[in-house]
Amino acid sequence: MAKEVRVGFLQNNPEILNTKSNTRRIVELLDEVQDALIVLPELATTGYAFENKYEVAEAAEPADVARSPVLEAIADKAARNSLHVVIGFPELSGELIYNSAVLIGPSGLQALYRKIHLFDREKLFFTPGDAPPPVIDVTGYGRIGIMICYDWYFPETARSLAFRGADMIAHPANLVLPWCLDAMKTRSLENRVFSITANRCGTESHGGRTIRFYGRSQVLSPDGNVLAVADDAQEEIRVVTIDPATARDKAISQRNPGMCEVRRRLLPLE
Amino acid sequence: MAKEVRVGFLQNNPEILNTKSNTRRIVELLDEVQDALIVLPELATTGYAFENKYEVAEAAEPADVARSPVLEAIADKAARNSLHVVIGFPELSGELIYNSAVLIGPSGLQALYRKIHLFDREKLFFTPGDAPPPVIDVTGYGRIGIMICYDWYFPETARSLAFRGADMIAHPANLVLPWCLDAMKTRSLENRVFSITANRCGTESHGGRTIRFYGRSQVLSPDGNVLAVADDAQEEIRVVTIDPATARDKAISQRNPGMCEVRRRLLPLE
Numbered sequence: 001m002a003k004e005v006r007v008g009f010l011q012n013n014p015e016i017l018n019t020k021s022n023t024r025r026i027v028e029l030l031d032e033v034q035d036a037l038i039v040l041p042e043l044a045t046t047g048y049a050f051e052n053k054y055e056v057a058e059a060a061e062p063a064d065v066a067r068s069p070v071l072e073a074i075a076d077k078a079a080r081n082s083l084h085v086v087i088g089f090p091e092l093s094g095e096l097i098y099n100s101a102v103l104i105g106p107s108g109l110q111a112l113y114r115k116i117h118l119f120d121r122e123k124l125f126f127t128p129g130d131a132p133p134p135v136i137d138v139t140g141y142g143r144i145g146i147m148i149c150y151d152w153y154f155p156e157t158a159r160s161l162a163f164r165g166a167d168m169i170a171h172p173a174n175l176v177l178p179w180c181l182d183a184m185k186t187r188s189l190e191n192r193v194f195s196i197t198a199n200r201c202g203t204e205s206h207g208g209r210t211i212r213f214y215g216r217s218q219v220l221s222p223d224g225n226v227l228a229v230a231d232d233a234q235e236e237i238r239v240v241t242i243d244p245a246t247a248r249d250k251a252i253s254q255r256n257p258g259m260c261e262v263r264r265r266l267l268p269l270e
Numbered sequence: 271m272a273k274e275v276r277v278g279f280l281q282n283n284p285e286i287l288n289t290k291s292n293t294r295r296i297v298e299l300l301d302e303v304q305d306a307l308i309v310l311p312e313l314a315t316t317g318y319a320f321e322n323k324y325e326v327a328e329a330a331e332p333a334d335v336a337r338s339p340v341l342e343a344i345a346d347k348a349a350r351n352s353l354h355v356v357i358g359f360p361e362l363s364g365e366l367i368y369n370s371a372v373l374i375g376p377s378g379l380q381a382l383y384r385k386i387h388l389f390d391r392e393k394l395f396f397t398p399g400d401a402p403p404p405v406i407d408v409t410g411y412g413r414i415g416i417m418i419c420y421d422w423y424f425p426e427t428a429r430s431l432a433f434r435g436a437d438m439i440a441h442p443a444n445l446v447l448p449w450c451l452d453a454m455k456t457r458s459l460e461n462r463v464f465s466i467t468a469n470r471c472g473t474e475s476h477g478g479r480t481i482r483f484y485g486r487s488q489v490l491s492p493d494g495n496v497l498a499v500a501d502d503a504q505e506e507i508r509v510v511t512i513d514p515a516t517a518r519d520k521a522i523s524q525r526n527p528g529m530c531e532v533r534r535r536l537l538p539l540e
Binding site: 120121123153156159182183252263 | 386387389390391393420423424425426429447449452453455456457459460493494522523524525526528529531532533
């Protein structure tokens with residue numbers, strides 16, 4: 001693992017159902033950086049406020065660079081600019097549609113996560129994921145865990161990633177609940193991991209509903225300190241330099257090894 | 271369960287090893303309130319910065335109102351003023367000493383918790399508790415969970431209390447880490463429970479060590495909102511009126527029942 005790596009977010013404002021134009025804009029913004037891990041929002045290429053299942057089916061693509069024009073465009077930019085990109089999109093798999101995120105590196109698709117904790121109307125369109133969120137060892141970057149948006153609400157999600165070795169959590173989001181960005185400080189702190197929440201910005205009006213997303217994408221240190229934060233309304237790509245190895249020291253005091261101290265007997269549902 | 275109950279904290283500044291005088295002062299402050307649940311800090315009667323095991327042994331008392339002058343004085347005031355009191359103290363049990371908290375009501379001792387996650391030098395003096403933190407159904411007040419200080423760092427502790435039905439968490443503390451009060455907002459929110467963190471204030475110099483405690487005891491709602499907060503340096507007793515039943519609605523959206531949604535497969539160590 002390199003001593004210092006560049007990580008960050010691309011906060012965008014996609015137009016609902018306008019996948020082609022949204023993807024073009026993403027690729028254009030990604031072109032501003034090289035040699036970095038960039039996290040994008042949940043459903044970054046399609047927008048969020050789907051009216052019905054047919055719209056989602058129309059927008060969904062397979063998690064396969066060879067069969068998805070969106071992922072192909074991202075993979076092409078990743079290869080050219082030596083990027084690792086985590087991006088959310090509606091994934092078509094057989095007859096099912098998932099709210100998914102992929103990790104794409106210079107050599108192509110490296111990981112897929114299907115969102116487990118679906119929020120509100122997402123339950124009308126998406127199938128919940130049935131596999132734990134992945135932790136991927138990415139040469140040079142350390143171990144990257146992925147979770148999506150409302151997964152933040154459950155401490156078990158980030159804990160699961162941390163116990164399986166994540167140094168940083170890539171967190172694509174379309175936040176509507178007000179608490180997440182502060183709660184992510186606790187998530188970083190209690191697991192002593194970096195976290196990158198890429199939240200979209202802008203307002204979406206579609207099918208009689210209007211949703212405002214509040215941006216403020218952020219990169220946090222294992223102490224829960226803010227290393228970078230976007231504003232609430234503008235598209236923005238931001239990169240900071242971190243040493244992922246600092247996430248491997250879990251100690252809280254000379255005598256407290258931190259998260260390893262949790263007592264098994266305390267685990268819920270036992 | 272009554273529709274509205276009075277709950278709060280007593281933030282005190284004990285003098286190390288001066289148990290008699292500290293207890294007298296606590297009883298004096300408790301006399302200002304009636305018909306309420308009051309949470310006091312960890313080790314509220316003895317102070318915190320013990321130099322060695324002998325000092326702790328000298329200060330420790332059994333968790334038995336009939337054999338502990340400290341608990342007897344608290345129980346007497348609880349009976350006279352119709353109080354429920356959660357208070358931390360060093361507990362002597364056979365040859366072992368625990369960092370414990372008790373719940374004492376008008377009719378005497380109702381529950382005992384022995385701190386599970388000991389912090390730093392506490393490990394030199396105390397034996398860690400070997401039972402899960404208790405949830406006590408207190409007539410009129412709802413279900414009260416107890417955890418102590420550094421237990422906050424582990425989401426599993428509050429989660430364990432919430433899964434076993436706690437409406438509010440009584441949290442005696444002697445905080446030295448800077449993050450707890452903000453993190454408790456996440457603890458309240460992710461479990462949708464009230465929380466009462468009673469932190470001590472003042473500076474302790476003893477045995478060549480000086481520790482500053484930062485007060486700011488707080489009562490939080492299930493949304494993580496601050497219902498009451500003390501200042502950083504003054505002793506203070508504060509009571510607010512809450513409806514504990516609001517902690518029983520865990521829903522986060524029309525389609526999200528909240529903490530019940532956590533996927534069992536995500537639990538750590540499985």
